[in-house]
Structures are given as structure tokens and as C-alpha cells.
Amino acid sequence: MDILKKFLAYYKPYKKVLFADLFFASLASMAVLAYPMLVNQITKNAISEHGIDLALVVKMIVLFLFLMVVEYGSNFYTDYCGHAMGAKIESDMRSDLFRHVQKLSFQYHDNTRTGQLMSRITTDLFDISELAHHGPEDTVISLVRIVGSFIILVNINGMLTLTIFLILPVMIVFAYHYSIKVKNALKKNKERIADINSQIEDSLSGIRVVQSFANEEIEMDKFKGSNRRFLESRKNGYKVEALFFNGLTGFISFINISVVVVGALLISYNQLQLTELITFLLYLNTLVDPVKRLVNFTQNLQNGAAGFERFMEILAIEPDITDAQDAATLSKVKGKVEFVDVGFQYGSESNYVFRNINITANPGEYIALVGSSGVGKTTLCSLIPRFYETSEGTIQIDGTDIKTVQLKSLRDHIGIVQQDVYLFSGTIKENILYGKPGASDEEMINAAKHANAHEFIMGLPGGYNANIGQRGVKLSGGQKQRLSIARVFLKNPSILIFDEATSALDNESESVVQESFEKLARNRTTFVIAHRLSTIKNADRIIVLSEKGIAEEGTHAKLLEKKGIYEKLYTMQFN
Numbered sequence: 001m002d003i004l005k006k007f008l009a010y011y012k013p014y015k016k017v018l019f020a021d022l023f024f025a026s027l028a029s030m031a032v033l034a035y036p037m038l039v040n041q042i043t044k045n046a047i048s049e050h051g052i053d054l055a056l057v058v059k060m061i062v063l064f065l066f067l068m069v070v071e072y073g074s075n076f077y078t079d080y081c082g083h084a085m086g087a088k089i090e091s092d093m094r095s096d097l098f099r100h101v102q103k104l105s106f107q108y109h110d111n112t113r114t115g116q117l118m119s120r121i122t123t124d125l126f127d128i129s130e131l132a133h134h135g136p137e138d139t140v141i142s143l144v145r146i147v148g149s150f151i152i153l154v155n156i157n158g159m160l161t162l163t164i165f166l167i168l169p170v171m172i173v174f175a176y177h178y179s180i181k182v183k184n185a186l187k188k189n190k191e192r193i194a195d196i197n198s199q200i201e202d203s204l205s206g207i208r209v210v211q212s213f214a215n216e217e218i219e220m221d222k223f224k225g226s227n228r229r230f231l232e233s234r235k236n237g238y239k240v241e242a243l244f245f246n247g248l249t250g251f252i253s254f255i256n257i258s259v260v261v262v263g264a265l266l267i268s269y270n271q272l273q274l275t276e277l278i279t280f281l282l283y284l285n286t287l288v289d290p291v292k293r294l295v296n297f298t299q300n301l302q303n304g305a306a307g308f309e310r311f312m313e314i315l316a317i318e319p320d321i322t323d324a325q326d327a328a329t330l331s332k333v334k335g336k337v338e339f340v341d342v343g344f345q346y347g348s349e350s351n352y353v354f355r356n357i358n359i360t361a362n363p364g365e366y367i368a369l370v371g372s373s374g375v376g377k378t379t380l381c382s383l384i385p386r387f388y389e390t391s392e393g394t395i396q397i398d399g400t401d402i403k404t405v406q407l408k409s410l411r412d413h414i415g416i417v418q419q420d421v422y423l424f425s426g427t428i429k430e431n432i433l434y435g436k437p438g439a440s441d442e443e444m445i446n447a448a449k450h451a452n453a454h455e456f457i458m459g460l461p462g463g464y465n466a467n468i469g470q471r472g473v474k475l476s477g478g479q480k481q482r483l484s485i486a487r488v489f490l491k492n493p494s495i496l497i498f499d500e501a502t503s504a505l506d507n508e509s510e511s512v513v514q515e516s517f518e519k520l521a522r523n524r525t526t527f528v529i530a531h532r533l534s535t536i537k538n539a540d541r542i543i544v545l546s547e548k549g550i551a552e553e554g555t556h557a558k559l560l561e562k563k564g565i566y567e568k569l570y571t572m573q574f575n
Ligand code: ADP
Pocket: 110, 346, 353, 371, 372, 373, 374, 375, 376, 377, 378, 379, 380
């Protein structure tokens, strides 16, 4: 019931269209009910052994034309505006879903296949829109037609009507049974297409890796598997559908023949007139058609309901990282960042990545994090913008617990330059402006200049309007890094996180990136996950992480003197 309420809520903005749709649907149904009456008038009264009553025929033809206009006019409205309403509802739902999915935390996206989500956002919602449009409409059409033709049929001849209603229940049971089979087949189809989508998404995002390992055949095999499973499920779907529709048509023919046979018998016993039998047969079809429609509708309903349930399932996932109630905005930030007894585990089942971390970074301080791979440097930094929530302890900025402030305002103060830069397909300009949408061209170009990117950008055909290809494939590693630095320059945050690319850059572009980054770091609290000597040496403080937490802390010179882990790491790497 709750789910029905939520479904109906989507009709709210379209109440008028919905009522008009239902009105025109009933109007069209009534027109359909009236046609056989006219035929009856003509066969019974206009044509007789005394000749043709031309006036009556003309009257009937005019009425006929009028009904046609009413029927097709109404149908045009329901087909066009009704479908458009369904599409609008679908589009509203899709927006809700996309907005929601964007809010879900890293934790959720770590564990969900993108292709499957895409499938839900696109194809699954189509079923719901079909239901949204045809649901109310089919119910009204069927009710008007079934009740209307039933009353008329009984009025023409009770015996004949009884004949129909002896066969009809069997047909309904058959239809219902098969509609469930069809529904299951369709559901399977959808799961299979979602599999294919995520398979394609995975292979094509990694096309460079695929081709560099020359593993096209392996990807093809994976694809063949899911493609074949989809084919199988479609074949099965067509089989049950063919059984369903042909079985149904068979039943309808059987009903027609039975009516003709019983009707002929009744005529021979003078219980029925030929014209009545003709009218009866005409009404029979206005009765059977909505029964078919109703069965179709139950299928639509099940499909749409299943789709809507899945849709609601995703909407019901609470984003686990959100604003606390009455969260304050984090306005001006000096840049003091404190980790107080911080512990973290990815999920309650897994081990702690670290515990008891205590760090105080003063405003403007430049801190280098070093430690072997997998020790938790990236994880530690991802806690500051609350990409993940601390499992223990708190993180404070200027003395305020980050959990108590609005997420957006927190993230507005933090700039991140990631190890693998993510750029969006589009132009250079669009990508830099991502740091501060709406910034002026002057600000944007200034940011690029600070990031040592202006020169290479001007060298590109099109300059700032050059297209960088999907995820920036048309740029070199160093260029991408500098663009991502320009993006952060434009954002101008007080706190900076730089996950240094290990060895993706050659020496020359490394020093250019390094230089632009150092400019960026000036007067900002900076955490650098450092791999290179140059970044480490200049640090105000170096924090050495080990499996046991913070192992050592101090300046480069002090740590070398200490002859501990850092000294070992250092001599290993740089001598
Ligand atoms: P570092 O940056 O020091 O190399 P990370 O912070 O990336 O280390 O990883 C620390 C540990 O957390 C590793 O054992 C890694 O396997 C695990 N880890 C990293 N990211 C995730 C994730 N998204 N989900 C689960 N575990 C993760």
C-alpha cells in the first residue's frame, strides 16, 4: 500500500492530464459500444422486404461518422498526451534516481556495477512509464467496455451470453497463467540485458588495457557468454509469448464458433433472429477485446510493479554520508586539520586499515605522508572530505567536527589532485571550470597560468576550446595533472590533498607538475602522499605510516638522523 501511495504521488503534477486521459478513454470506449447499435438499426429497420429506408440509412451514416470522429479524436488524445504523461513521469523518476545515486557514498559505488545501475536508470524505468500510462487507462476502458457489452449482450439473448460465460473463465485462467510466464521471461530478459550492459561498460572503459594485452578474445568470450544467455532468455520469451497470444486467439475463435452454433440452434427454434445474432457477434468482440486488454494489463502491472519496487529499493538506500540535522555551514576556514584517535575499516566485517591516528596539521602546513603501498595513505586522506566516515574518533577542521557541518560546505574547502586524474569528455575550458562553475574567462585562464598549463593549452588546436577526448585521452599524463591542478587553483580551497602519481610522469613533466603544485600549496594546509624525493624534502613535516599506525614523524633531516623506517625507505628509494 505504501508503495502504491508512492507511485500515485508521481501523478500529482499531471492530475489534469490524467483525468482528461481517463475521460477520453471512456468516451472512446462508449463510441465503440455504439457502433453495433447502428449496424443493428440498419439491418433491422432500414432494410426490409419493403425496400430501403434511405432517410434512416443517411442518419445512421452521419451518426457513424460522428462516432468515428469521437473515437479517433479521443484515441489521439490518449495515445499522444497519455503516453507523453507516462514519459514525463518516467523522466521525473529517472531524475530522482540519478539525483539519489549521485548522493550515495563511495562505499555504495565501490560495491555496485555501473552498467547495472545504468540499465536501471534507462530500461527498467520504461516499464514503469508503460504502467503509469496504461494502468489507469486500461482499467477504465476495460470496465466501460466489459460492463457495457455485457449488459447489451444479456439484453439481446441470455442463452447466448451464458455460452460465452461458460468458456470465458477457462480463457481467463489460461491467459493469467501464461501472462505470469511471459512476465517471468521478460524479467529474465531484463536481468540479462543489465548483465550485458555492465559487461560492455567494463570492457570498453578498459579498452586500452584490453588492447595492450591483446586480450580481445578473452573479452569476446566473456561477452559471448552474456550475449548467449540473453539470446536464450529472449528465445524463451518469444516462445511463451507466442503460446500466450495464439492460445488466446484460439480461445476467441472458439467462443465465436460456439456462439454461431448455439445461435443457429436458437434461430432454428425461433428463439433468436438473424439480425440479433449479427449484433451479438459484433458485441462479442467489444467484450473479448477488453478481456485481452485486462490480461495484458495484469502483465503490465506486474512488470511495472516489479520495476517500481526495484526503483524504490535504490531510493530507499539511505546515503550513509549526509548532512547532520541542522548542520552548520563551514564558512571561512583557516586550515587547521586534526585527526583525533581516528580508526577506520572498510565495512564492519573487514579489518581496521588503521587505528589511533592522531595528527594535527596547522594552517598552511605542508605534510608529506609516506609508507609502503597498501598501508592506508589514500584512505587516510579520503576521510578528510568525508568520502568515507571514520569508524572511530573524529576529524576536526578549525576545531569543528567535520560530521557536524554541511557536506557541500566542507568539500568546498578541500581541493584534491588525484593519482589517476579524472577529466570529463568535453573541452579544456569546461574541465577547468569544473573547479568553479560560472567563473570568468580571466579567472579560468589565470588558474591555468598558475598551473603551468596555459602554454600547452595555447599550443592545442582550438586552445581552451580544444576537445580532450573521452576522459582526456588526447592529453599526456603531465598535461592532465596540470589541468587537474588548474581546476583546484580555480576552486581555491584552504585544504589540499595531493595523491602523487607514482611514476606515471617523465622527469621533465614531473618537475613542471611539481612546480605548479608547489605554487598551489602555498598558504594552504597540504597533505601530500609522497613518492618523490623533491616533494618529501620540502615538507614541513613527514609522517611515516606503517601497519601499526604512525611510526615516525618529523622533518626530513630529523628523520634521517633517527635512522628508523624513514631512513631505510629513503636510502632504498633514492640511492
Ligand atoms: P595506500 O594509499 O597507502 O597504498 P590505500 O589507502 O589505498 O593504501 O589502501 C589501504 C588498504 O585498504 C589496503 O589494504 C586496500 O586493500 C584497502 N582498500 C583500499 N580501498 C578500498 C575500498 N574501496 N574498499 C575496501 N578496501 C579498500
